[in-house]
Amino acid sequence: MAMLPVLAALLLVRASYAIDPDLDGDYCRTRRYPRCCEGRVDDCSVPILGTLCYCDSFCVRPENSDCCPDYLEVCHNITPTPYPRPSPLFTCTHEGRAYSLGSSIRINCNRCTCREVYPGRVEFECLDRPCLIRHDLIRDINEGDFGWKATNYSFFYGKLLEEGIRYYLGTHQPERDTEKMSELHLVRQEPLDERFDSRERWPGLVGMIRDQEECGSSWAFSTTAVAADRLAIQSRGRDSAELSPQDLLSCLDPREGPCNGGHVDRAWRYLMNYGGVTEHCYQYTSGRNNATTQCLIRERKKPGNELVCPSGIQGTKYFSTPPYRVPPHEEAIMLEIQTNGPVQAVIHVREDFFVYNRGVYRHTRLSNHLPAQFQQSGWHSIRIIGWGTDRGRKYWLCANSWGEKWGEGGYFRIARGENESQVESFVLAVWGRCWPYHRQGHRSEGPVNN
Structure with missing residues (x-):
């Protein structure tokens, strides 16, 4: 009868008998002589984890068992069940x-x-939405022989391609009536240079790179930049001013919103009818707050009235002559630039243009096998300021409006004579006769011819 409690306890222990892998080892096996399995023998103990475990039948108790881990296997030939392994931590x-x-x-x-x-x-x-920065595209461009290299721009990283199209371009495709604009054909009076850079021909008179930031405003940036360049060149620096894109964005048509894109022909019409102000007068804010739509120039049309700038200073307005279209031919564009200064061009931007770093750009078509969403495109306007040849590749030298950290210090080169990205299809210029109107209502002297 004395063995019944022990047998009952053995059944309870056996039902859940498993050895913790951390305690697996030989304990009772080391005490075979004497075996110690029967009765109560206090000397039948083995060191374990700083204490003792036992190999006699007295160790078997439903609670507080102090048997060695291998007691049942050694003394009662009971094989332990596999110890449940913890689920892996994924x-x-x-x-x-x-x-x-x-x-x-x-x-x-x-x-x-x-x-x-x-x-x-x-x-x-x-999710598989097309990003503005795609590492596979950058790798394939750099490993290929395309004549240009690509890179990752932190200010583009994390943005969708559709966001790049919407917020970093912003020029609407020219309308059919606008494309019919009369062309002005110049007569060449001197040979065209093999290499030309407006910054070298007119030092200090060609505007620097600006940054439209996250705002579809290239139409306003390129228009004011070309107008300012032509004004400075034709006046020989006397009327040198950085004109305000914000004036066009907020005042041309406030209902459209400043960052939803615009037409370059309407921008020129605005400068012709209402005039533009300087950046110092009306500073650019839409790239940081594209909800700014209110026009802060109180008097738009009458040049004789006093002009109070949003910045609080008394300002000057600059009026443009009507724009004209440069014939869509390589030599005609070169002649116009060499004679009168930088021109404005509307280009078709595809997905790989955003990652351009250096070299002579041509669209790679590396995304042509991908779904249409990876091939989204849009229209952008830039300045062409010169041209040249790089290892046999003819190029246009262009100024972008994405800041100096993009491309070649804010500039890029694009294949010349091939209408790459339609860069030669729609080129505009103005005569450099943009007279500033001062608040007293007096015009400056007329333009100074080169």
């Missing part, structure tokens, strides 16, 4: 940081979730 990693299963983060422009993709393997599953 984590996804990104840039050296671990994320638990089910966590969501943003990688580039896509939302990604840590999921078990198949048993035992977890990884981030991401």
